[in-house]
Each structure stands twice: as structure tokens, then as C-alpha cells.
Amino acid sequence: MLVASIPSPDQGVWYIGPVPLRAYGILIVVAMIVAVRWTSRRYARRGGDPDLMYDVALWAIPLGIVGARLYHVVTSPGAYFGEGGDPLLALQIWRGGLGIWGGVALGAVGAWIAVRRAGQRLGPIADSLAPALLVAQAIGRWGNWFNQELFGSATTLPWGLEIDDAHLPPGFASGTLFHPTFLYECLWNLAMAALIVVVDRRFRLRTGQVFALYLMAYTAGRAWIEALRIDEAQLIAGLRLNVWTSLAIFALGAVVFVVAGRLGRSTRVEAGERAAEPEESVLTRGPRADRVLADAGEPHGLDHVADDEKIRE
Template structure:
């Protein structure tokens, strides 16, 4: 039953500036990306990286991540786009929602790895620098689900229940009465991600973690929250019951175990941070720098 404390959903998720549609979902994604780059840039410089490198690497990571996120969603929810009375072209309509975080992280990391190799940057310290900001980006992205009125949870009588338009044609809302409220899983995940961000920042400052350990903790913290939040959701996915659990719950369990194992291995082998974040010197260090001692001056020869 709708109460004064319930969370309303927006009356619309798209606004028009003349012929140009401004979509709430896209705005949330963009704001999240900007915040992740800003946070990652500051952390990367503090670890010894060069200003602007995270922004440059985002040119690789963001497009790869968007493609990976969409591919994961389409593969796991292919019944929404393929089959009788379905239009496969709608699989390209990213603005309608549907970005799987696992695919986004996997291909996004691949894109960053490619860019890092080209610039002579070590991948693990880079991932440690950007991982906390990714949590903030994910927190912002969940508000896009609020604008789209999607991925909500089971019915609830809690005072912070979420209102969903009874006329929404998503194959789920119509199964319930007009005054039913739902768990605001978008809000749960947003708050969980922000809390995990704060924990990562504290752990990094307290223990000076390196060698991919912050990235591993990111995976562990995120999957720990995603597992129970995913269990609350009632949206239908193609593989929504694998041995009694949703696919994304199993994915969270597997990734949590793998990240935990990597963290233990890394802590035993590398108790501190990396001495260098690069696999090779910067080009500016190799070309055009001033000789630092007599031997360098002899090697450099006379100047014009």
C-alpha cells in the first residue's frame, strides 16, 4: 500500500530539447563515468602515475565496457530480442537500459589493459587506483534503473517501498495490484556501493595495498552485496534459475571466491605496494631530458 514515506518513481525518464532526447538513464551513466575518471585520476597520481593517463585510458576502457555490458545483457536475456514477434535491432537500444556489470567489467578491463600496454603502465596498480571510483560509477548508474522503473525487487510493506507505475508493461508489474510497493533494489545497491567505496579508501590508506589487492577487495565487496540484492529482484531473465539460484547470484559467488583466493595469494607474495607503476620509462624520460651527471653529458655529446 502506498504510504507517505514510499519512494515515488519519476513520471518520465526522457526530456526533449527540441528534437534531442535527454534520457535519465544515459545521464546517470555519464555522470558515473566522469566521477570514476576523476577519482581514478587523483588516486593514480598519488600512486606515482602521470596526470591525464586515466583520462586517456578511459578512451579504451569506456567503449569496451559499454560493449561488454550490452553483450552480457543480450546473451543472458536473449529472449527479449530474438524469437517470434521480437525485433533483433532493439538489442542495440542501449538507452532503454540493459548493461550487465560483469560484461562491462570484463571487456572494460581488457580495453584498459590494451591501453596500459601501449603506454608502458603496469595493469595491477592501475586497477587498484581506479577500482574505488568504479564503485561510485556503479552507484550513480543504478539511478538510471530508477528513471527506467526497472530491476526492482519483491513486494514489500516497508515504509521505503518503491512505487512502480501499474501501467508499466514489463511483464512483471502487471502481476501485482495497483497499490503494491517493491523493494528499491536500485537504492540498496547504490548505498552498498558507496559504503564499499569508503571501506576501500580506508583499507588502502591504512594498509598501503598494492599488486591488485584493492581490485580484488572491490570484487569481493561488490559481489557480497550484489548476491543478496540480486536475490531480492523479481525481474525475469532467461537463466533465472540455475540450481535454485539466479545466474547473477552464482556469478557473484564464483567471483567472490576467486577474488578472495587472489587476495590471499597476493598478500603473501607482495605485502606492500609496487615500487614503480610502469613497465618502462616514460618516453619523455628517454628522449629530450637534460643530462644529470658527467657520464650522461659525455653520452649526450655537445649541445647546439
């Protein structure tokens, strides 16, 4: 077998005058645009207002970036607060270092704020976001390639990743090839995004179940990919912290999937929700309201319920 390898980029920063253009930042921006636009289209197909996603993005993206950076700093504190560390580096987000779970957590808070202000449900938006978030993460991982960071252990496989001497971890000889974990995660995320889209179309899932699939699909891959990495990380019982986090969130996703299925809420946005008005059921109206509607010529009772169910179908 001919030995091949994946070269690393010669540079990850370009300058327009004094202004630096960093590949990492560019990819993050591209990932955000793709995620927001695709989520908006998916939300519209569920009956929602596609413009709402841009309001959600204004809250979720800034908080998500802050959360992602905080998670990275807290779980990898050595470079910032350890011996010889520099706390100011924690503010230099352009150097890389974003923890997805901090981003998802605070991003969800931002999304909840925007959705609450609009009087909508968070579930259909989260379900619309699920595959788009995976694609965004796949795009963002290429920033690690440009920064020559977060790669795996040494390998002799023909797709090993070349790393410049300036970025080699201590103890490795020049020319050593490493597992391209950025590529593994990119391919995994794209495959899982496609799987979620197929499942979402073929099966009648309930609100929250699609996002639960995202939690399980992403963490199933992240656990084994994380185990390949050799960058500094906190270890608990011999496993990296992010491996334990992935296992915990996979379990959470499984619980959410079961509970959401039992709650049985529709993943579609109803007309009343689009208008940000509470939907009133015929079964909850009082006798006086029924008499008024009957006088106005509106059907009520079981016939009306049957007709309403047909419309929902």
C-alpha cells in the same frame, strides 16, 4: 507506523527540439566522469601519471559499454530472441540493460591495451579504480529508478517503491510497492567504496589486492540484492544466473587477494615506470657496470640497496 513510499519519476526523457536527453544516459556519463577523475587522482598519489587515465578511458569505456550490453543480452535473451522478442532492441542501449560483469571484463581488456601501449603496469591502475568503480555503479543504478526497472519483490516496508501501472509486472495490482533494489545497491556500493579507501590507507596492501577487495565487496552485496529482484532472468538450480556469477567472482576475488599478497609487488608506481623504462636493480648489474658506476662516484653494493629501500619507503 505511518506507511510511506518512494515515488518513481514521472518521466526519464526530456527533449531539446528533436534531441532526446535520457536520464539513464546522463547518469552513465556522470558516473564515467566521476570514475575517471577520481581514479586519475588516486593513480597520481601512487606516483603515476594522472593523464594516463584519460588514455585508458578512451579504450576501456567503449569496450566496457559493449561488454556490458552483450552480457545483459546473453543473460536475458527473452526480450530479444524469445517468443515475441525483437532482436533490434538489443541495439537500443538507451532503454537500459547493462551487465556490470561484461563491462568489467571488456573494460579490463581496453585498459590492458592502453596500459600496454604506455609501458605501465595494470595493477596500480586497477587498484586506483576500485573505489571509483563502486561509486560509478552507485550513480548508474539511479538510471533503473528513472526507467522503473529491475526492482525487487513486493513489500510493505515504509520505503517501498511505487511503480506506474504501465511498468507493473503481470499479476500485481495497481499500487503495489516493491523493494527499491537500485537504492539498496547504491547505498551498499557507497559504503564499500568508503571501506576500501580506509583499508587502502591503513594497511600496506600489495598490487592487485585493492581491486580484489572490490570484487569481493561488490559481489557480497550483489548476491543478496539480486536475489530480491523479480525481473526475468535465467535460473540455475533455483538461483538467478547473476547470483551464481557473484558467488564465483567473490571466490575469484579471494584467490586474487591471497596470490597478490604472496607476490608482494608494490602498489606504487616507481620513477622508472613513469618514464616507461625498465627499472634496473644493482643486484642484476654485471661487474663491469658496477666498476663504471663506482668510477662515476655512484655507491653500489649493500649500502646502495639500503638507501634504495629507504627511498621506496
